[in-house]
Amino acid sequence: MLYVACEGASTEPDYLEYLNERFGEGDDRKRRSFKIQPVFRKNGMTPSGVVEAARKVAREDEAWALFDRDQWDDIPQAIRVAAESKVEVAFSHPSFDLWLLLHFQPFAGAQSGSSGLVVEKLRRAKGADAFKDYDRRGDKNVRGARRDALNSKEGRAVKHARSLVGSCARGDCDPDGARFEPVGRDAGPWSPRTWTARSGHAPDCPILQRDPSTDVWRLLVALGIDGREADASRDENG
Numbered sequence: 669m670l671y672v673a674c675e676g677a678s679t680e681p682d683y684l685e686y687l688n689e690r691f692g693e694g695d696d697r698k699r700r701s702f703k704i705q706p707v708f709r710k711n712g713m714t715p716s717g718v719v720e721a722a723r724k725v726a727r728e729d730e731a732w733a734l735f736d737r738d739q740w741d742d743i744p745q746a747i748r749v750a751a752e753s754k755v756e757v758a759f760s761h762p763s764f765d766l767w768l769l770l771h772f773q774p775f776a777g778a779q780s781g782s783s784g785l786v787v788e789k790l791r792r793a794k795g796a797d798a799f800k801d802y803d804r805r806g807d808k809n810v811r812g813a814r815r816d817a818l819n820s821k822e823g824r825a826v827k828h829a830r831s832l833v834g835s836c837a838r839g840d841c842d843p844d845g846a847r848f849e850p851v852g853r854d855a856g857p858w859s860p861r862t863w864t865a866r867s868g869h870a871p872d873c874p875i876l877q878r879d880p881s882t883d884v885w886r887l888l889v890a891l892g893i894d895g896r897e898a899d900a901s902r903d904e905n906g
């Protein structure tokens with residue numbers, strides 16, 4: 669059981685339920701079974717609220733916080749609390765929608781916190797017909813045909829997200845530097861810089877300048893999802 673708290677009340681919780689349904693039983697090769705408990709509020713939460721909620725609900729269990737760049741400015745505070753309480757961070761810049769888009773195509777170019785172009789590309793991406801009305805009239809669910817469209821493209825999304833780490837403007841960010849092993853709640857101190865470097869970005873790569881990027885791939889690899897394809901993409905990149 670792991671707890672994943674998120675900013676939004678629709679897209680991310682829907683996606684986490686999809687992971688449970690599609691992969692939660694594990695498989696007979698190497699993937700263990702898991703159950704994600706999504707943690708969210710009806711009207712959403714700020715990034716620091718997300719970290720706080722994950723910390724409280726998870727107690728001693730594994731906890732993750734999913735949040736975006738596009739809306740809030742209390743991210744440094746969120747990172748501080750996450751590092752103190754060992755809540756894993758899956759940060760997306762500009763938004764979680766980038767993670768969805770990477771299932772269908774690669775993406776590049778700084779967006780300065782705006783999710784507009786990412787959403788536009790998602791609506792028009794090849795194979796993403798189910799997303800053609802995404803985020804119109806507040807329709808940001810990830811259910812039904814949208815889940816079907818994502819299904820089996822996880823390896824591709826992981827590969828595209830890894831390559832965004834490698835092409836980060838900092839230059840010394842490297843997806844092979846990402847860390848997945850669980851860190852206990854009572855482990856020794858981690859600084860905010862080293863904690864967010866678990867994403868593969870260099871410790872001196874400021875999180876707000878990781879534009880564009882998404883750490884959600886690290887949650888999937890931590891769960892053993894598409895580990896083999898992730899390995900294959902490492903070989904290609906390596």
Ligand SMILES: [Zn+2]
Nearest residue numbers: 836841869873
């Ligand atoms: Zn970086």
